[in-house]
Amino acid sequence: QPQKITVVGSLNVDICVELDRRPNPGETVMGDDVTYLPGGKGANQAAAASALGGRVTMVGAVGTDANAQTALSGLQQVGTNLSQVENLAGATGVAIINLDREGENSIIVSPGANGKVDRDFVERKAAAIREAQIVVCQCEIPVDGIERVAELTTGRFILNVAPSIPLPESVIKRANPLIVNEHEAAQVLETLGVPVPGTGEGNTAASAEVRSKASPEANTTTGSKANVARSSEAGSAANPEANADSIVGSESARPERFEAMARTLLAQGLESVVITLGKSGSLVAQSDDQLTAIPTAAVKPVDTTGAGDAFVGALAAKLAEGAGLVDAARFASRVASFACQGYGAQASYPTLDDELPALEKD
Ligand code: RIB
Numbered sequence: 001q002p003q004k005i006t007v008v009g010s011l012n013v014d015i016c017v018e019l020d021r022r023p024n025p026g027e028t029v030m031g032d033d034v035t036y037l038p039g040g041k042g043a044n045q046a047a048a049a050s051a052l053g054g055r056v057t058m059v060g061a062v063g064t065d066a067n068a069q070t071a072l073s074g075l076q077q078v079g080t081n082l083s084q085v086e087n088l089a090g091a092t093g094v095a096i097i098n099l100d101r102e103g104e105n106s107i108i109v110s111p112g113a114n115g116k117v118d119r120d121f122v123e124r125k126a127a128a129i130r131e132a133q134i135v136v137c138q139c140e141i142p143v144d145g146i147e148r149v150a151e152l153t154t155g156r157f158i159l160n161v162a163p164s165i166p167l168p169e170s171v172i173k174r175a176n177p178l179i180v181n182e183h184e185a186a187q188v189l190e191t192l193g194v195p196v197p198g199t200g201e202g203n204t205a206a207s208a209e210v211r212s213k214a215s216p217e218a219n220t221t222t223g224s225k226a227n228v229a230r231s232s233e234a235g236s237a238a239n240p241e242a243n244a245d246s247i248v249g250s251e252s253a254r255p256e257r258f259e260a261m262a263r264t265l266l267a268q269g270l271e272s273v274v275i276t277l278g279k280s281g282s283l284v285a286q287s288d289d290q291l292t293a294i295p296t297a298a299v300k301p302v303d304t305t306g307a308g309d310a311f312v313g314a315l316a317a318k319l320a321e322g323a324g325l326v327d328a329a330r331f332a333s334r335v336a337s338f339a340c341q342g343y344g345a346q347a348s349y350p351t352l353d354d355e356l357p358a359l360e361k362d
């Protein structure tokens, strides 16, 4: 039997409209029919892990409005344990999503009940957190709630810093792995008070020093640099984090920058780090190992919403089966690419019956 996974986080209804192009300030744009689908980063990650055979308990909250049922529907379908999800008086979390024809989106989140998943709420769920060998957390709930999750976790703590919010140092350092995109990684380094490698003249010397301290081979990497560069050529591959301000346009990859970020995070005492690079794949860094570049699968993206969550959930499910982090990330990358091919977040996630696309050659 796989290990137990507890996911603590948000449940939303995703209210999505597809349109030719997203509106500019002050502009009205006509779109297609609206869809109401289950979402929320927490629920998405739980759904992805459950659909892939994970033994998952969800900890979180929905409201007492009509949206509550929609928010829970995806998790009910894949058999996630929902005994630790509370109905709290008021609104269910909502995400308002604009989706363009290229599969790119912008998202506004109104937290609703997710905003009440604070320290006291988490305390009431202590048993479900303590008993799990793997605990997964993201950042659509209050920071003091996340902090309590980290404290209560006895097993492996997977932390996805999305959306990017400032977190206490103790929480960041507990993560194994910390899963971040480029921007989230920069924010985390800032929180830790460490210069972000590759940001302007002023920091160059400092970060070079951090790099060589972090690892004696940091400047003479054998092969991993080449790997990263190669995986960035994965042209039409899906983009699990295709937000406008994300990696798009920057995959002329500055692989050294991502490597330096990962090494700098390890040097802060983190056990492992995964930096997700959209369609350029991801970079796995472990304290006792080399950096490993993970490619994506070449698919035509229809809707990338929640593809990053599919990555996190699939990674957790694979780790729960006893896989190592690199194998888990390779599997997760295929799952995230699969999810980009269908509309919606949870609605597009694969089950064990689905054939996953193969990774680009790496
Ligand atoms: O990561 C994607 C998710 O972000 C969506 O499902 C939406 O609910 C927002 O929380």
Ligand code: NA
Residues within 6 Å of the ligand: 303, 304, 305, 307, 339, 340, 341, 342, 343, 344, 345, 348
């Ligand atoms: Na999708």
